[in-house]
Amino acid sequence: METVLSVQNLGKSFKDKEIIKHISFEVRKGEIMAILGPNGAGKSTTIRNIMGIMYPDAGTIAFQNHKEIPRHKIGYLPEERGLYKNVKVMDILLYLAELKDYPLKKAKERALTYLKKFDLEGKENVSVEELSKGMGQKVQFIASIIHEPELLILDEPFSGLDPVSQELFKQEIRNLAQKGTAILLSSHQMNLVEEMADRLFLIHRGQKIIYGNMDDVKTQYANFKCTIRGKNDRAVLEHLPDVQRVEQENDTSILYLSKDVQAASWLKSLPDSLTVQELSIDRISLHEIFIDIATDKNLLQEEGVVHA
Structure with missing residues (x-):
């Protein structure tokens, strides 16, 4: 081009x-x-x-x-x-x-x-x-x-x-x-x-x-996150495999996952004891990447260049 x-x-x-x-x-x-x-x-x-x-x-x-x-x-x-x-x-x-x-x-x-x-x-x-x-x-x-x-x-x-x-x-x-x-x-x-x-x-x-x-x-910067609606103990969620951090508000939990996690396999690993009324998994948004960098939260796993 x-x-x-x-x-x-x-x-x-x-x-x-x-x-x-x-x-x-x-x-x-x-x-x-x-x-x-x-x-x-x-x-x-x-x-x-x-x-x-x-x-x-x-x-x-x-x-x-x-x-x-x-x-x-x-x-x-x-x-x-x-x-x-x-x-x-x-x-x-x-x-x-x-x-x-x-x-x-x-x-x-x-x-x-x-x-x-x-x-x-x-x-x-x-x-x-x-x-x-x-x-x-x-x-x-x-x-x-x-x-x-x-x-x-x-x-x-x-x-x-x-x-x-x-x-x-x-x-x-x-x-x-x-x-x-x-x-x-x-x-x-x-x-x-x-x-x-x-x-x-x-x-x-x-x-x-x-x-x-x-x-x-x-693909490089936007790790997966899983949103679960249902009353669950934060400590249990934090100890799930490949979970880097958890945010909770009322009965909604957002689980931020590690970089190279395989989403389909990870979902199969969730314990039956979790309360799940709704569940979705997607990549974090450009807005979240922007906020992470702008506020120096350092939540992204790496910084660098994605070459066009």
């Missing part, structure tokens, strides 16, 4: 504090690549370096064969929304398309198409300040894709959206990827990232922690 964006050994410091430390990753044509991390991990600094808003102290950022980042080929939805409030929706969309050297006639056609798709038909002559927060976010999303970018950077695109609007955004992001757009997605909504991303890059304290294909990451 063709590499659209390549970040190699990127480093950035402010005064004496090193914010990002020799990080490297790629974003490929037609994929959704998630960049994740707790607040202060270095995500925004990385994105701002890619966008040329600031410049790295070390490393390289390459966009295909261009020596400089071709901004007209990049779409960017920043976390901090920044549309001109007293400007009409269509005027701001055409203005931003013009800044990207995109044909205005085609931009207007695309704007009308997307306004209809995002339930904003008839809002083209309304000023931005008259829109709700969710409507404004839809307009800014349209602004980021109106010029048909080859690389689309989305920083918290789902923030503040109702469930219906989230589905619209998810569908359109997938459509763009299917048409070949390379997408770099940053979000704290782990359930959406886990659902959408092909690969992920998890950064903590400015350093690469996890990088690779979503399925491979889950």
